[in-house]
Each structure stands twice: as C-alpha cells, then as structure tokens.
Amino acid sequence: MPVIELKNISRSYRNGQVFINALENINLSINEGDFISIMGPSGSGKSTMLNILGCLDRPTSGTYEIAGRRVEKMGDSELADIRNQLLGFVFQSFHLLPDLNALENVELPLIYRGLSGSERYKRSVKALKSVGLEQRIHHRPSQLSGGEQQRVAIARAIVGDPKVLLADEPTGALDSKTSESIMEIFQELNNQRGITIVQVTHEKSVAEYGHTIFHLRDGKIEHVENVIKQK
Template structure:
C-alpha cells in the first residue's frame, strides 16, 4: 500500500459558463519514503495535483487515500488537522514572517500544535541545525540570503516531524549553487529520515534529484520515469 493512493481523480473549475478540467482521471501511487518530482509545462495541471495531494483542494471526482485514510471525504477542519500534523510545506517564495527571526519562524507550526516554550525552542533549534543554520537562529529574514531563507523554510517544514514534505518550485527563486544545496538537503531528509517528498518543478535537473518523475501534460500523466542514482550521489 502506498502512502499516497490517488485513483481516477479529476478537478474541474468553472470559468464563467465554461467548465475547465485542470486534471483528468489521474491515478498514481506514491510509496512511503519515495522522492517524487511532478513536472510539466505551465497550465499542465501539476499545481492542481499538488494542491490536492496537500489537502489544499478537493477533487471533483475520484478518490484520494493518504496513509490509508480517505481524505477526499474529510471536511475543511479535518483537512487542516492533517496538514498541520502530517505534512510540511516549502514554497518558492519562502513565506517567512519578516518581523520574526529564523528561530521564531521555525517555531510557528509548534505554536499551532500547542508545544510549550522550552520544548518548542529546542526542537526549532535542532531543525535549524539540521539544515546548517544553527548559528543564524537569531538573524532576521532580511539578514539572510535567498538560499538561507529557503533553508529556514525547510527547517520550519520538518520541525513537526512530518511524514510528507510538499515543495512547490522550491528552487525557483534561487541561483544554481543555492538550488543544489537545497536539493541535497531534500535528498538527505529523504534518505536519512525517510520523509516522503513530493515536489513540483519545471526544471529537469531539479526533477532528477528525485527517485521518480511524474510527467504531466494537459491534465493527465504522460509518463513516469525512474531515476537511478549512483552510490556517489547517495553518499553526498
């Protein structure tokens, strides 16, 4: 059984009097501990698929099971609980709060979960240290580079020990060196912590950091590729 089991899901939006199918009867299964890249041109449906996987949107038809639970049948409050306790999110634009330092930004998910102050700070600092930013914990976002801000965002995503990380164009605002650093962190989290990672990207070289690439075209899965990584890559 996969961690993510999607069967025949479609998502239709209304544009005035016209119905637009963003995705059409997609069926995929993503194993626990996999690292998947969803790739496709603009308008292909990849973001819609990501939003459904992340419980930010519901399919118009079809079924979606997450860890065996039929999430497509849950209400908005139940979906919010799953997002908060089961998932971590990383976005292209970081979404850090400018008035909070790095440590305080990473603490935010734990505040929502009711984790007390001392334990909260301990876990947030450990998360920052795991992405190489322990010494930058008191720095404000404006004092950090783009790559460092994204690493803070990753620390925030993992501080709750999620089973699943969803990353939407995580390197889209970064230079090539910072992009490689971010993807190396994702690979390490996937390999060492067994966190399942699903990322959306339009960059082929970024997509190939994953174990599988799901190519989506015109709202449908065009093909699925398996990426073979060398032993040297795995040990980096």
C-alpha cells in the first residue's frame, strides 16, 4: 500500500521579478518497501520535491499524504512531529554536530521524543552497530573519515525506526569505493528492514541501487525507469 502519495503537487515562488514553477502537477505514489531514486539536471525540481516529501516545504497546490495522513495543510508543530516520528534524513554534508561524539549525534532525535537516557543509549548503540561503527561510538566527527561520518548520519536517521528514509545526494561528498559501501547499507536497510527509501542523486550508478528512477525536467516527471537488477 502507498506510504507516500502526491496528487497534482505544484510549487511556485518568486525570485525577484521572475515567477518560477519549481514543480508542476506531480503525481507520485510510493509503496512501503520501495527504493526510489530521483534524478534530473540542475533546476529540475529535485530538491524542491525532496523538501516537500520531508515536510520542510509546503506545496502551492495539490495534496500530500504520508502513512495515510494529509500533511500539506498541517501546522508547524504537526509537521515537526511527522519529521520526528515518520521520517529519517541523510544529507550530502552529513550535518553532524562537531562537539558531540557519534553516540551523542545519533541520540539527538530520541531526545526530542522524550526517551530516557538508558533507552536512548541502547537504541543508538544498536543503530551504530548496524552500520558497522560500534567501535567508534565515542569518536567526534573530526576523528572520523567522510564515510564514517555518513554512517553516523545514517544511524541517526534510522534510530527512530522511520517509515521513510530521505537522502539528498548521500554519496556526493564521497569517493567511489566509499559511495559503494554506503549504498550497500541503504540496500540492506531496504531489503532487511523494509525501510522505504527516496534518494536524490545526480549519479546514475547510485540511482540504479533503487528499484525505480524518476527523471525530472523543468518541474515535471519526464519519464519513469524501472531498474533491472543483475542476477
């Protein structure tokens, strides 16, 4: 069943004297357990779509449902709850707090849920272990490689058991070998834990880790590509 449904979603805004249609009548249905990639040239609307999916921006028109809940007209506090309870985020630049160690960075979303210190610790260690960093939990970001920092970011994104993981250029700051290891973690999260993944990427090799690629151009879905996996 669909965990995400966009119906006739449009987003427009003014940039000085110019009126820009960032998205036009987007219709998109994402089922539980899907692994979706979104590709397109600069200015195609990729980031705008991800921001709307992540409840970080509101559409100008259309309807958006996540896990059966209409969100496009929710207030800020309700949107914050959706982000905390249902979504996990992974960004190109990691967004780790430099003064906190790996464990403390992963615990952050759980603090906002009001969980006890012992429960936060247990869940955070489990999340870091799932990305192969159980030996690095007390290291700060400056003591970790780029790939390790992204693994911490992934652990932080999944520690609250989100329904959907949203990733914005998750391998953009990494070399090809490290990128491959990160995408293998994504595949495992999708295959073994059933987490729905939506990623924006400009790299075809990264996009092909997903099941389906949505190609955007000028704010519209230009075509949909089903990925054929090699046996």
